[in-house]
Amino acid sequence: MVQNHRREDHETGGENKEKRPKFFINDHVDILIEILERLDGRSLCIAASVCRLWCTIARNDSLWENLCFRHVSPPPSSVRSVVLALGGYKRLYTGCVRPVRSRLGRVRRASWARDEVQLSLSLFCVDYYERLGGSNSNGRLVEKSSPSSLMFLCKPVNV
């Protein structure tokens, strides 16, 4: 958000005397995407509530893909199809990667970054599987009230 303002000011600095901004970020979607790509998860969610255009862009899964693999070398292309099949990158990030990263942040070692993503993927897959069971017409297999296996990630951390 701060980046955005700074950019806008920079752009309008020369034309300040006219008192009419000639630069409107929404006219330049490619720049907007560049900016949004660099945000963290929470800011991205906030950005999604600015206006309809921003909401549409923020929902784009590739932005969330960037978030998931931000500190990791790019994964093989096969990962994308798997993640999309299991529910998409936004869900992966908000449900798994972010809680996993914040929990492990305290004891993280540098070599764990890739393994964090892999573990998140596995947990994500189990979660998808459990959701499959709930949506079955015969819902006896998994109780609706039973939290998914990712619930343990949502609990407050016991310091």
Place this chain on the structure above:
Amino acid sequence: MVLYDSATLGGSCSGSSSSSSSSKPPPLQQRQQTQQDIDGLLAGAGYRVRSSELRKVAQRLERLETAMVNSPADLSQLASDTIHYNPSDLASWVDSLLSEFTQPPTCPSEFIMDPETNQTVVSDAWTTAEPHMPQVHQNISYQQQSLNNQLTVDNQLTVVTAMEEDSGIRLVHMLMTCAECVQRGDFSLATSCLEDMQGLLTRVNTVCGIGKVAGHFIDALSRRIFQGIGGGSINGGSAYENEILYHHFYEACPYLKFAHFTANQAILEAFDGHDCVHVVDFNLMHGLQWPALIQALALRPGGPPLLRLTGIGPPSPDGRDSLREIGLRLAELARSVNVRFAFRGVAASRLEDVKPWMLQVNPKESVAVNSIMQLHRLLGSDLNRNSPIETVLSWIRSLNPKIMTVVEQEANHNQPGFLDRFTEALHYYSTMFDSLEACTVQPNKALAEIYIQREIANVVSCEGSARVERHEPLSKWRTRLSGAGFRPLHLGSNAYKQASMLLTLFSAEGYSVEENDGCLTLGWHSRPLIAASAWQAVSDGPADFPA
């Protein structure tokens, strides 16, 4: 047993009898547990102390030690025999010694929670006759207990009043006594023990801690004494119920997740480079282990193999084919991630009823056998036929699997002697319940506890073929499997790293993963509770044709 005898009171400490008697409760007051008054263990050592006063005596001993150490005065007057007449009466002996010191006690951090008003009372008023523990036993209200519960939940600490700690210790003593009676066959004494324990339970916090575990063990003992050793309702739970409980146990604590992830990692590594793979799961349940493996196979470099899964499970009574439903769900997942997948269900109520031809193993495919807490059920020996464990292990070996993953509880619950088994189970399940305290998500926690409770009931109250929870420790499994023609495979650093990460995600900081000679164990505060290992069949030698 003898009440605190007022006759010895006069003889023990002539100089300070007034102070010691005023701090003692009147010996003739009404108490429920009169015959169990004197602590048994100290009595064996020659000291008579009332169990309810254990904590008080201990605190005073500490104070005495501090006073002795800090006292500038010459301590020779303590050596006079005329004052300390009866050292076996430990409580009054300590009091009399303390009365020798004119200085106030130097323990600034000593507090006693006055159970009635729940305020802390500085304990240097040890000579006053304050309403002390025995009298307020019966006055503990439900509000007080729930206050304790609230504190426990909020602070994640166990706020145990002095009285409760005593009662907890006494409960454990009484459980041992009862178990010993059962082993001896003295059921009348065991029954009276049970009644006493049930009375004691009302004074202990049964929401957490020793009270809860003791409650389950008391239930199991009464089941054994009154309903016999046939199992009955414990083993009669439907397969559907068992699956639900198992699922909640999976969610509530990391043991099963650890088992699944570790086994999957080992299987993934064993299947490296193979294009046609077949996994045999000895207990499918909801198939929670397999999504992660399917996903990992989908993403492995070189592309996914053709995966066949054979799931063994109990038959469903009401015509539903639950195995097939799970298979369909897994197939749908596999289809979403583009893994060629085939499922086969084998319904069998006991693992020893499964024959290898039912699994339809193709000779060209690589086989993995996965047993999560199933092998120990085969250890009941039946003299009429071959021991089931040997039968099953030999046909596993005949399949020539690339890997066999074995996860078992790390406990020795298969000893022939009942008391040993009981003791071991008490320690093991206390630790497990401790670890469960970290989970606050309901209904996971409550149902997970029922799952564990069923195990306890089976270990304690069943015998013969009804007792299926015959856990053995890793060392015994090593011997057994090596003797059956398997050699161990090391689980590797990836599995260890993954297990450590998984553990770190759980909010309680008490879990620990340890590596034990190529096997991984997960435990609570350095007591291992579950052990995962991997095995491969030893080839029979160059003379035999490869299968």
